[in-house]
Amino acid sequence: MNIRLTAVDALILIAMTFPVLAHAGAPHIPCEYPFVFSEAAVNLVVLPYDDSAISEASARGSGTQLALLLQMDALSHILGYGNVGAIQLELTPGDRTPCNVDDVAAKILGQRSGAQTQIRRGNGVVFVWGLMYEEDDDLYVQTYARFLRRDATEELLFAAGEYKLIAKPSSQLITFAPRHLSKKDLDRIEAAYLKANVVRQWKSDSAPGEELHGIAKCGGCPPDSRPDGFLVVDRQEDWIQIRRRLPNGQVQDGWIHANTGTMDFELDRQLPELGFLEGTVGYLHSRVDADNKREPAEEAGRLTAEQFATFAKFADQNNETVALAVAEQLAGITRMLSSRNYLEGLSQAQVSFRRARQLVPYSPDAITLSVATELNRATLARNAGEPVTIENPRLVAQQLAQASALAPASDIAINNLSSYYKVARTANYKGDAANRLEKPEIEQQIQRIENRRPPAVERFHESDTHPEQPRTDVLDLKKVVIPALPQTRKDIAPR
Amino acid sequence: MKQVTNMCCAVIAGLMIVCAPPCLRAQLIDCSMSGSAEEYKIYVDDVNVPPGVEVPKVLLKRANLLRDTFLRDLNVTLQDQASAKRCLGRKPREKSEYNDAQINSLDNLRVVMEVWGAIENQSTGEGEFGFVLVPTRSIAPPAVFVVKDNFNGKLDSILKRNKQRQAFAPVVLGTRYYQNHKYLDALPLLCQGRTQLQVMISEPESDSQLVQRGKNLIAKLDGVIDDSYRQAKTSGEPQFAALTPDENDRYSCPK
Numbered sequence: 001m002n003i004r005l006t007a008v009d010a011l012i013l014i015a016m017t018f019p020v021l022a023h024a025g026a027p028h029i030p031c032e033y034p035f036v037f038s039e040a041a042v043n044l045v046v047l048p049y050d051d052s053a054i055s056e057a058s059a060r061g062s063g064t065q066l067a068l069l070l071q072m073d074a075l076s077h078i079l080g081y082g083n084v085g086a087i088q089l090e091l092t093p094g095d096r097t098p099c100n101v102d103d104v105a106a107k108i109l110g111q112r113s114g115a116q117t118q119i120r121r122g123n124g125v126v127f128v129w130g131l132m133y134e135e136d137d138d139l140y141v142q143t144y145a146r147f148l149r150r151d152a153t154e155e156l157l158f159a160a161g162e163y164k165l166i167a168k169p170s171s172q173l174i175t176f177a178p179r180h181l182s183k184k185d186l187d188r189i190e191a192a193y194l195k196a197n198v199v200r201q202w203k204s205d206s207a208p209g210e211e212l213h214g215i216a217k218c219g220g221c222p223p224d225s226r227p228d229g230f231l232v233v234d235r236q237e238d239w240i241q242i243r244r245r246l247p248n249g250q251v252q253d254g255w256i257h258a259n260t261g262t263m264d265f266e267l268d269r270q271l272p273e274l275g276f277l278e279g280t281v282g283y284l285h286s287r288v289d290a291d292n293k294r295e296p297a298e299e300a301g302r303l304t305a306e307q308f309a310t311f312a313k314f315a316d317q318n319n320e321t322v323a324l325a326v327a328e329q330l331a332g333i334t335r336m337l338s339s340r341n342y343l344e345g346l347s348q349a350q351v352s353f354r355r356a357r358q359l360v361p362y363s364p365d366a367i368t369l370s371v372a373t374e375l376n377r378a379t380l381a382r383n384a385g386e387p388v389t390i391e392n393p394r395l396v397a398q399q400l401a402q403a404s405a406l407a408p409a410s411d412i413a414i415n416n417l418s419s420y421y422k423v424a425r426t427a428n429y430k431g432d433a434a435n436r437l438e439k440p441e442i443e444q445q446i447q448r449i450e451n452r453r454p455p456a457v458e459r460f461h462e463s464d465t466h467p468e469q470p471r472t473d474v475l476d477l478k479k480v481v482i483p484a485l486p487q488t489r490k491d492i493a494p495r
Numbered sequence: 496m497k498q499v500t501n502m503c504c505a506v507i508a509g510l511m512i513v514c515a516p517p518c519l520r521a522q523l524i525d526c527s528m529s530g531s532a533e534e535y536k537i538y539v540d541d542v543n544v545p546p547g548v549e550v551p552k553v554l555l556k557r558a559n560l561l562r563d564t565f566l567r568d569l570n571v572t573l574q575d576q577a578s579a580k581r582c583l584g585r586k587p588r589e590k591s592e593y594n595d596a597q598i599n600s601l602d603n604l605r606v607v608m609e610v611w612g613a614i615e616n617q618s619t620g621e622g623e624f625g626f627v628l629v630p631t632r633s634i635a636p637p638a639v640f641v642v643k644d645n646f647n648g649k650l651d652s653i654l655k656r657n658k659q660r661q662a663f664a665p666v667v668l669g670t671r672y673y674q675n676h677k678y679l680d681a682l683p684l685l686c687q688g689r690t691q692l693q694v695m696i697s698e699p700e701s702d703s704q705l706v707q708r709g710k711n712l713i714a715k716l717d718g719v720i721d722d723s724y725r726q727a728k729t730s731g732e733p734q735f736a737a738l739t740p741d742e743n744d745r746y747s748c749p750k
Contacts, residue, residue, distance in 0.1 A: 131567070133650075140560075175658075178651060362748055401734040406749075417733070448733035
């Protein structure tokens with residue numbers, strides 16, 4: 001019996017054959033029926049760049065080619081995390097419906113039917129999309145990204161005294177600054193695309209090879225003649241060893257020359273968002289580990305920090321401040337979660353959080369992340385039996401009050417303020433005398449918050465109420481024991 | 496009698512020919528994407544070109560690209576706060592078309608901002624971007640904010656300036672909430688808009704008129720922000736009780 005597999009069957013078969021993926025890549029997946037590696041902790045899903053503004057003669061599907069190149073380049077950089085997948089979606093020839101990120105996300109997150117496979121609950125995904133424009137010798141690229149974990153919150157719990165503050169990154173939706181490349185770069189993209197798209201028998205550009213497959217290169221091919229996807233089983237320098245399943249069911253190993261930027265096209269430098277995307281995969285990976293009660297590897301945290309640092313180095317400092325701030329926050333969180341020495345990781349994270357706050361001073365999340373980690377540090381820094389010491393407690397109260405003022409619909413923000421006052425009630429103070437908080441004032445503020453009515457706001461700002469989604473308690477994960485707190489007033493009150 | 500009728504027709508026809516261009520210029524057609532009555536809207540109009548001349552394709556492509564990226568970026572960043580609408584065929588000839596009646600009409604439709612691009616000189620590429628900041632007309636009149644630019648310039652610089660001009664969106668939305676006495680909703684947008692506006696006018700290549708008007712708008716916004724904090728304090732929301740004015744007795748956004 002001659003059993004022929006469709007591309008979909010074979011992808012599913014691959015996922016079943018290799019349930020514990022090291023890394024996985026699947027180029028050329030149709031937008032209409034998106035596919036992800038469900039087992040992978042994080043998938044990077046790259047949609048074709050909208051290149052409809054490129055002149056017909058020179059276009060040659062550059063948007064799709066760029067997407068493949070991004071996927072390949074990113075994949076080569078995220079291998080260090082393990083258990084990750086990279087997917088490149090593209091339009092089927094003749095399909096005039098644009099590849100829409102909301103449609104793709106709804107399908108692979110199980111909100112709508114149509115996906116070949118879905119992101120598993122708790123696992124992460126980064127969506128990348130954008131547009132390209134070409135004019136004479138110039139090429140302009142604009143990229144967008146969104147990251148999330150399915151049915152999971154990005155909120156973290158930070159112990160402050162005997163209370164916990166909740167904080168999260170400022171945004172999960174990023175608009176990068178426009179980038180300018182030359183036409184030569186476009187040609188290099190084409191050349192790099194061809195290299196990236198060839199599976200060679202051994203790791204040499206001169207080794208015999210064949211294209212993975214390609215809609216752009218194979219218009220009109222019958223669907224079942226196309227290869228079906230591949231797993232990455234190893235990486236050696238710029239080469240990725242892949243194992244692919246052919247339509248006839250055979251398994252074949254080969255090598256792909258990824259990260260061709262080191263040779264002739266420095267994609268990382270010209271499209272620094274790649275560093276952001278790779279770092280975001282590392283961040284999500286660390287959060288998936290943390291949710292599964294696994295401490296993320298310190299090496300992985302270091303890699304994430306390096307990738308975000310690469311982004312920050314080449315980013316447009318004035319025109320993508322939200323991206324820069326979120327990069328600082330994600331790098332800081334990952335460092336904190338992965339560092340073997342928690343206090344050392346926390347210290348590095350605090351520097352990142354402060355920089356993020358300077359970049360987006362209007363972000364309530366940036367304020368909270370910065371303040372919560374400072375209180376967390378103060379909680380850990382004291383000796384057993386001693387109260388927390390807060391520097392300039394009035395200023396801290398004002399910062400958390402500003403965070404709440406800038407997030408008026410957030411119960412979390414006002415609860416953070418309440419928790420802070422409760423910590424301050426029994427704390428020691430240091431700093432400027434004018435910035436002290438007196439006990440009656442603290443009691444009055446706590447009373448005000450407890451008597452508070454639900455806020456009268458017109459808009460619903462944020463999804464901060466997901467009681468069913470557990471938050472990562474940072475100290476629990478790091479198994480850091482808080483030095484004993486002094487007995488509360490209630491405990492020592494005379495009977 | 497027939498001669499008189501013919502003469503009248505000729506006169507009327509002549510008047511129509513003479514009047515037609517200015518009459519047409521004065522008319523702004525409705526936006527093709529009206530949106531719902533409840534949502535706040537930003538209209539993004541078609542690109543205007545000088546009448547009767549052939550504009551180089553590259554200029555038109557650039558202008559359309561700028562319009563499309565502006566529209567796309569706004570819809571990504573605003574999310575559920577407002578909806579950016581592409582208005583096919585709608586293009587003001589000149590800013591004087593935005594008289595009180597026109598702005599009131601936009602206001603009634605919950606349109607907080609209208610944006611257009613115009614190529615004024617097809618040879619040099621000189622042109623402008625217009626921003627009708629509907630809610631700010633009462634705090635920093637006039638409502639129309641025109642920014643000169645050159646469509647023949649370095650495209651990456653134009654794209655960056657185009658992105659920076661999105662700062663107007665949180666400014667108008669925040670001002671609208673402020674005017675609706677929704678001080679709690681107004682503050683996050685006002686603070687975001689103020690920060691972004693400051694970045695926009697700090698750009699070395701910024702149009703000098705834009706810088707001057709931007710500074711003026713920021714000064715007025717500071718007053719609105721101060722008043723929003725004061726009004727919010729009277730709402731009884733406890734977080735505002737913890738906030739105190741600075742040494743100049745002014746409330747301001749976090750820095």
